[in-house]
Amino acid sequence: MRGPSPKDVRLPPLAAIQAFEAAARLGSFERASEELFVTASAIGKRIAALEALLDVSLFIRSSRGTTLSSAGREYLEQVRTALDLLSDASLHKRGEPKPEPLRVVSTPTFARQVLIPYLPGFTAAHPDVELEIMLSIPYLDIMPPNADVWIRFGSGKYPGLRTQPLTEDPVFAVCAPGYRDAHGPFRRPADLAQAQLLRCPMEPWRPWLDAAGLDWPEPSRGVWLVDLGMMLDAARAGQGIALTRRTLAAEWLDEGKLVRVLDIDVPGESQYYLCTEASRPPGGARQAFSLWLETVCKQASQWPCGLRASHE
Template structure:
């Protein structure tokens, strides 16, 4: 039997993209041409490979098994073809993440990923807008929220600890009581899941009057404001790890209440996990997360 190479390549593109239309765009053909090639392959194999799922497609059990058997080989053929033509094979990975995580956590580490994988080109899209994976060409998102997004692969990024921080020029570590914080300007990240009005009751403090404050809609702005001595911020260890490690931020409260929350989640359609570039990125991300967890103290230094 003659091997239907064209139909196999079209099926691989459609399964990887999770969409007939996106596969057609990638291959520069019409959606009907993609469908015809997949039907041809299904006829030769005698099994159904794809089924409709909402506005996209889903692999059948047979399709899952077939894709898992051919995916690595086809990607190796693509890389070899690019190399023999004299071009460096480049794979583009598009990652969407919240602005603060992009700026404070991903960006300082991204060079390690690029140095390890010279054939990987990364586009980092820093925004709080959740991805519509049916409409947007995003491979992986690190999303802010509560982790409840049915139908998607969801994995927690890391458990974060929230506590008050300020510049060491503003106040010394462990020098203030929770009650005394009310005498200072408090920096607010308005979209954060940890807020001063919920932190004070945990610290056993009942504010009697409205406190002085400055508000930012991005946590990285609140962190930078605290570093500049503008006041005291309530922020996440995941976002301000470098500032804490370098001593640019300290905790002015000796024994702050323990507030631990997961606010950042790794999110993507489950069929994206079949893509080599996505698996590579997630493996790297998990390694970086583990290194951060091992290196970071579980409690703030009190001085």
């Protein structure tokens, strides 16, 4: 008995598979349409036809956009493998090294203050890695989908993710030298009564005030900044005193653009963690990036000789 002929096998159209892979990788139908030079409506129709053929929903659609379903994530891995094989089979690709994509999602402050300044070291050591960096917004819990690596700020407890601590930074107070000279000296904690304490929900003042022996409530006046980087920028601009940590403020502390206020450290309630999917085995570009970033964070957290000042 002969098996089914090729005509009996319903293969998905390559255009539909390409539309699905691009939308999943780029995070939206619109960006996929730009890459494939078709309309977003055409992308949507191709994916809908693919879902009908497979009899499964590949995306979860809502008013906020689309995200991959669990079935979509599984199918994406299969599609990528198939597309890689097709790509490698092309004669003009044989013999050429294939770059390994690595999509990294980071908080804005960590990306700006830590990741980007040191990034040339990674790209020089790993020219075969095709790196893409996306930003998340921790306070609003907004995070691009389909990443290979996440850099998160919090407790380190994220279900379904394998976590690796990047920082163990204590938290301390800083300000611009000009602000210290105009509103100081700040020799005792009580001297901060006349200072503007910059506020950010990611770094509350209450633990530091307790360590300083100040029975003050959490500051309730002044500009509310929902990003650690914006709070550091405000401090550097002479707008008040901010709480920070060595890893984030290393460059400005070393250059003297920020100075410590008093010599009081408290453990950071939140720290930075590098996260990967627990279901995916470590290795390749993800492992290389993890090891490199761990070294970078250790380097950034070190105090040069003489800079741990307590004379403010």
